[in-house]
Amino acid sequence: xxxxxxKLWEIFLPISMPCQAVLVVSLVLPFFPxxxxxxxxxxxxxxxxxxxxxxxxxxxFLCFFEYRIAGVIRQSKRKPPGGVYAFGDFLATVIRSLQxxxxxxxxxxxxxxxxxxxxxxxxxxxxxxxxxxxxxxxxHLGNSILSTAIDSSVSWWCSLESRIxxxxxxxxxxxxxxxxxxxxxxxxxxxxxxxxxxxxxxxxGRIKFNSNDIKAYxxxxxxxxxxxxxxxxxxDYTNSIRIDSKFSPGYVGRGNIYRLKGDKDAAxxxxxxxxxxxxxxxxxxxxxxxxxxxxxxxxxxxxxxSIAIKIDSKYASGYVGRGNVYQRAGDKEAxxxxxxxxxxxxxxxxxxxxxxxxxxxxxxxxxxxAIKEYERGxxxxxxxxxxxxxxxxxxxxxALSNYKIYVVQDGESLSKIAKNYGVSMQEIISANRxxxxxxxxxxxxIETGWKLKIPQ
Numbered sequence: 001x002x003x004x005x006x007k008l009w010e011i012f013l014p015i016s017m018p019c020q021a022v023l024v025v026s027l028v029l030p031f032f033p034x035x036x037x038x039x040x041x042x043x044x045x046x047x048x049x050x051x052x053x054x055x056x057x058x059x060x061f062l063c064f065f066e067y068r069i070a071g072v073i074r075q076s077k078r079k080p081p082g083g084v085y086a087f088g089d090f091l092a093t094v095i096r097s098l099q100x101x102x103x104x105x106x107x108x109x110x111x112x113x114x115x116x117x118x119x120x121x122x123x124x125x126x127x128x129x130x131x132x133x134x135x136x137x138x139x140h141l142g143n144s145i146l147s148t149a150i151d152s153s154v155s156w157w158c159s160l161e162s163r164i165x166x167x168x169x170x171x172x173x174x175x176x177x178x179x180x181x182x183x184x185x186x187x188x189x190x191x192x193x194x195x196x197x198x199x200x201x202x203x204x205g206r207i208k209f210n211s212n213d214i215k216a217y218x219x220x221x222x223x224x225x226x227x228x229x230x231x232x233x234x235x236d237y238t239n240s241i242r243i244d245s246k247f248s249p250g251y252v253g254r255g256n257i258y259r260l261k262g263d264k265d266a267a268x269x270x271x272x273x274x275x276x277x278x279x280x281x282x283x284x285x286x287x288x289x290x291x292x293x294x295x296x297x298x299x300x301x302x303x304x305x306s307i308a309i310k311i312d313s314k315y316a317s318g319y320v321g322r323g324n325v326y327q328r329a330g331d332k333e334a335x336x337x338x339x340x341x342x343x344x345x346x347x348x349x350x351x352x353x354x355x356x357x358x359x360x361x362x363x364x365x366x367x368x369x370a371i372k373e374y375e376r377g378x379x380x381x382x383x384x385x386x387x388x389x390x391x392x393x394x395x396x397x398x399a400l401s402n403y404k405i406y407v408v409q410d411g412e413s414l415s416k417i418a419k420n421y422g423v424s425m426q427e428i429i430s431a432n433r434x435x436x437x438x439x440x441x442x443x444x445x446i447e448t449g450w451k452l453k454i455p456q
Contacts, residue, residue, distance in 0.1 A: 009164045013190045018135040025128040045109045056098050063091045138179040165194035185387050192385030196223045214243045221253050230257045248278035267291050282308035282315040289321050298325050316346035332363035353377030354393045367430035371400050408450040414443045427455045
């Protein structure tokens, strides 16, 4: 029953609140009379008729049972007790009452069927618009009774959506944080969130069937981590290790959570244990390399990235890691080669595009090229539901893309334009070097009519 409704509701997922509520209520409102006065009463009537039918069957059986008992007593040349006849009379009365109630229910249904199935007064179609002023007034209401009522209605709406999408009546802590605060996950990621939650339900079912399903524990841990529930994820990774103390991915998962919490030493121990039990695991080496890099141990990080590449020459994360080390060391050409190698191996690896964009901006001072790479990375991150990385990359892209267009006037110099806008000449060159390559070598040789991007 929920599957068709889920498909239908997915259309509304990308729509942010309160527009989503306004649209859904507006579409359903015209059919309220049909739903409340025809559909619901019909369902109640059919359920009631089924109940009455079963009740009548039971009473008829009791009547038959009473008749048989009375017959057996008569055959023994005795007179049935008065209570037997009284019980028979009571059952007969019950049957007549049930039949009378059924006829009355039918008459009620006939009357309700005459009610129009659409909302007649067209002015009522504007009722959903009341949601908008209520919504936008919420932040100014403080902790009043009205604000509590609004929050409860929002929680109810989010629970309804969760029920349709996952079968669980529970508001999301990620995308249902309004109106008092903005959602933690943007609306494009809501379908991804519900997909993770459905996976968790699936893995939970597998674990109930087989409490030693190590893969189910590990994958459920990944899903919990994806919806930002690290404590639940840690428990599942630990359970996978409990089942098999040499299960390397479980240690990597626990290491990721320690690293997320900022405990890098504990993370290193987990990654090292994972490597001990799986010497040919490139993911464990890259994860440990990332931790070393965060601890400014560049040589150890580079060593781990190189081992990962040696194990698997097409492991794109290893090349990105080495590129990060080269960029940190100031060797921009070597970093550029590593990032491009990673993209060549894995064209949909978003982190490579993001790091390449950072390299173009920070080291090559090429703002336009950086924007292009960031745009590619952001698109992939959004498609794959990588929320945290997406938000970070989007902030960087927004900052890089924020500029004004200035048309060069006769006799102006780049230094004068830069001074007027309070930016450096190099920032203007970085933003325009692909459109006007001559700026790199001769920045003051600008021509009247050029449309320059001025970073903000």
